[in-house]
Structure formats: structure tokens, C-alpha cells
Amino acid sequence: MDRRMDTPIDRRINGHIWDSRARRFQPGEITWNREGVIDGVRPRASVERQWIVPGFLDQHVHGAGGADTMDGSHQRLATMAAELAKYGVTGFLATTLTASPEALLAAVTAAGDYVSERGAELLGLHLEGPYLDPEHRGAQPPAWIRAADRGELERLIDRAQGRIRLVTVAPERPGALETIAWLTAAAIRVNMGHSGADFEAAQRGADAGADGVTHLFNGMPSLHHRAPGLVGLALSDPRIRVEVIADGVHLHPAVVGMVWSAAQGRVIAVTDGISAVGLGPGRHRLGELEVEVDERAVRLPSGTLAGSKLTLAQAYRNLLEWNVDEADVIDSLSTLVAERFGWDDRGRLAPGCRADAVVLDADRTILKTLRAGRLIYHRGNPPTQACEEA
Numbered sequence: 001m002d003r004r005m006d007t008p009i010d011r012r013i014n015g016h017i018w019d020s021r022a023r024r025f026q027p028g029e030i031t032w033n034r035e036g037v038i039d040g041v042r043p044r045a046s047v048e049r050q051w052i053v054p055g056f057l058d059q060h061v062h063g064a065g066g067a068d069t070m071d072g073s074h075q076r077l078a079t080m081a082a083e084l085a086k087y088g089v090t091g092f093l094a095t096t097l098t099a100s101p102e103a104l105l106a107a108v109t110a111a112g113d114y115v116s117e118r119g120a121e122l123l124g125l126h127l128e129g130p131y132l133d134p135e136h137r138g139a140q141p142p143a144w145i146r147a148a149d150r151g152e153l154e155r156l157i158d159r160a161q162g163r164i165r166l167v168t169v170a171p172e173r174p175g176a177l178e179t180i181a182w183l184t185a186a187a188i189r190v191n192m193g194h195s196g197a198d199f200e201a202a203q204r205g206a207d208a209g210a211d212g213v214t215h216l217f218n219g220m221p222s223l224h225h226r227a228p229g230l231v232g233l234a235l236s237d238p239r240i241r242v243e244v245i246a247d248g249v250h251l252h253p254a255v256v257g258m259v260w261s262a263a264q265g266r267v268i269a270v271t272d273g274i275s276a277v278g279l280g281p282g283r284h285r286l287g288e289l290e291v292e293v294d295e296r297a298v299r300l301p302s303g304t305l306a307g308s309k310l311t312l313a314q315a316y317r318n319l320l321e322w323n324v325d326e327a328d329v330i331d332s333l334s335t336l337v338a339e340r341f342g343w344d345d346r347g348r349l350a351p352g353c354r355a356d357a358v359v360l361d362a363d364r365t366i367l368k369t370l371r372a373g374r375l376i377y378h379r380g381n382p383p384t385q386a387c388e389e390a
């Protein structure tokens, strides 16, 4: 067993530490207690040449390392969690695909009682569908897209043991507004997406409680100056968080810059990653679908984009390369996600917060990932058996 992995280490680390309030790095040392809660962040004159930022949080990720949320098994969730830790992720929402009622129930049941101290932490579920617009389905299987069904949602929430945190809904579909209001009242966040909503329909969705948009520009009509639609609502309404897939395929880098100009402080970086994350090119799966993966993109045989093979580690570097301010990058990868879901002890490196951190070198390559002060990834020491689920 590799003692360096997944064991309590020194309970201290030093480097250039991200200060979310000052929005800059400060040389110092972080210490944490036995429970993995930060008990001190102190300035220090001389530190190691490394940069420490809050652990990344991915609210939209389907799979990684060959595993998919729709596999519906603890072992596959553990594979996914271990793989995501390599990319700085300390917490994620396992994301489902539109599927039959039985397949969805199986997936949320597995996630509902999944407990793991290893790898990234499963913080809940994101249901991407099935209450979507078939015309804007992207890679969501059309056969299972259906009208919003309160009874089904109640069963899913029950079987997920309350762990559903986010649902993507097309607001213009039958029953959608009532569903959005009902979910919001149950403290479940709603993204609008895979939708043909016009501006007014999107506004009604926001009025009903939706506070986010799933992978902006993808799975919805483009922005038109006389018909701004969901994109126009997302960019102009301060209530809305916008998901961005910063892989250079889903959005042109110039568009990413435009999104930040319009929606600064409410852009959330996601991967929409699938099982192929961490694997080579070739044929892979997304739920029950077979997809083709090359060096840059994941597509259905028809050519439609089907999720991505992006990691948040790569998104960090892409966004810096595209001249997004590093403070905004860190906010979008961590702080804003924690704030959205009310995870008060995440998304910042401050006393009282969990010691969930990513340690980076000068090039922003990941050296280590810490979850509650425990090493869940160390560069050069790929996770061994000790890091896998028993």
C-alpha cells in the first residue's frame, strides 16, 4: 500500500495560497485539524514554489476513466471519483443522461447510497433531462425525452435519498414551469437547457426559479439580435449562472471572452465529461450510446457533439490562455459553484472550510489534490489499489 496516498499527511502545506476575498495569491501556510477542516491560514515569508487553490467542483460531468453515472453501480462511481481527483476535482455532481424511467431510477439509486472517502467526493446528482425539447436534444436519446412528470420526480428524489441537487429542464415544454417552481421550492436548483425557448419563455423559466443555463450556446438556438432566446436571457439576466465548456470545441475562445464580458461573476466552468475522460481516442460510451472520440471531441456517428473529454485541469489552462483573468477562472471552477449550492465550507481556503485544495506548479499543472486534507492525487504517484474503492 502506498502510504502517501489517501493517508493523513502533515496537516499543513505552504505555497502561494489563493485568497478569495483579496482575489490574489499570498505566500503562506495552511493548517488543518484531524477532521480535515482548515484551522489556520497564516502569512509566511518563504514558501515552496507552488500555488494552492480551492478544490475544483464540477456540476456537470457524466463519467470518467471508463465509468458512467448511468452504469448505476458503486464501483463505477468510485472509478469516476478516482479519475476526477487527477484533474483537481474534489467534489462533483454525477450527471445522468435522458433514459428510460427504470434506467434513471437505477442510476440515482446507486448514487443515492454511495459513500466514499476516496477520490473526489460525490456531492449529489445533476439530472440532465429527461424533460427537454426533442428539437434541441444534442446527444440526448429522443426516444426517452418526455413531458415533466411530478410523480417520476418524486420517485427519483426518494431513491436518490435527497441527493438530487440540479435538474436541467426545457422551460417551454408542457408542465415545465410548475416543475421548475416545485423543484426550486424543494431546494433543488434548475438549469434551463436543451431548449428552443424564446426570450419570453426563458424569462418565465427564470421567474419560476431557474437560476442556470446548461452549456450555454449548445443545445439551444443561437443568439439572434431580434430573437435573443435563451442565450440572450442568460447573458442579460443577473439571476442566471451560465455553464461554459472551455474545451475550444463547444465554444470559440472569442465567444468565451464575450460570455465573460456579459456575465462576469456568474460563469461556471463545467466539463460535460464522459467515460472517455482519461482514456485514449476510439469508440467509447455515453450512457447507452456509442460515441467516437478523437483528440479533441466526442461525437455521435452523426457528427453531433456528445459531451466532451475535457477536464477541469485543462479548462483552467485553456481559460488562462484565452486571457480570462485567473481570479475569474478560480471563481468559475470552484467558488461560484460552492456559493450556488450553499456549500459554505467549500470553494475557499479559509479557517472553517474543508481543506479541499489543488496544488499547482508555475504552469498550472496539477501536482496534488487534497480532499479534507488527505492526498487523493499526487503527480507521479498515480492512484494505486490503496486509492480505489475496497
Ligand SMILES: [Zn+2]
Binding pocket: 060, 062, 095, 128, 272, 307
Ligand atoms: Zn451533459
